[in-house]
Amino acid sequence: MSNLIDILFSPVNITLTVLMLILILYWLITMFSGFDFDVDVDVDVDIDVDVDFDTDFETALESGNLDFEDVSNLQIEKEHIVKEKRKPLKWWQVVLVYFNFVGLPFMFTLTCWVFIWWMITVLTTTITNTLNNSIGVSIMLLAIIPSLFVNKIFTIPFKIFFKNFSKDGDAPIEIVGRRGICLSKIKEDKMGSAEVVVNNTPLAIYVKSINGNLIEFKEPILIIKQSKDKNYYYAQSYKTN
Secondary structure, three states: HHHHHHOOOOOHHHHHHHOOOOOHHHHHHHHHHOOOOOOOOOEOOOOOOOOOOHHHHHHHHHOEOOHHHHHHHHHEHHHHHHOOOOOOOHHHHHHHHHHEEOOOOOOOOOHHHHHHHHHHHHHHHHOOOOOHHHHHHHHHOOOOOHHHHHHHHHHHHHHHHHHHOOOOOOOOOOOOOOEEEEEEOOOOOOOEEEEEEOOOOOEEEEEEEOOOEEOOOEEHHHHHHOOOOOOOOEEEEEEOO
């Protein structure tokens, strides 16, 4: 056991080991506690890219009101990448598409890739006894390339699995007038996420405060109306005494 710990936390492997522990902790907390890592710090996005995100995410992106959960749960679809008659894909967009970071939840693909990269590095540096030298560091860095290809093969079946979760074709669900829980701290023109339960099924939506008043994280809300572009809903606090 001591030898295994020495291998995992060797100078070469410690970075990926710690990253894997962070990702495992993320999934454990997400699965068992429902904690959504809401923080009162917006992620400022100011990049010149030729990517079209889905309408809900695009609205949040343009407003600059993206919280951690919005980014970590981001799922980029192939049709969101640059469409015809527009500029060619940039190299990193091609990488996203080719290695299956498109069509799957980002954190899922990232976790699979880091795990495979970590496994290749640990096994190779252990076999070659390069846990504490520059050769091991080179192996760790070079392992990025095969890990991406292995991850591409590994995640192919999951693309079909996640695609089946698409709600396309479902009957429209009336959200206005329903109660829910705000999953972000919002006020004024800030957009956040919320959860509304319909027929025992939790639905995630984007919301803004209808009057600009502060709505706290986990505060009960009432959905008042939908925005004109149908990308989000207006809500107000719905505290009951």
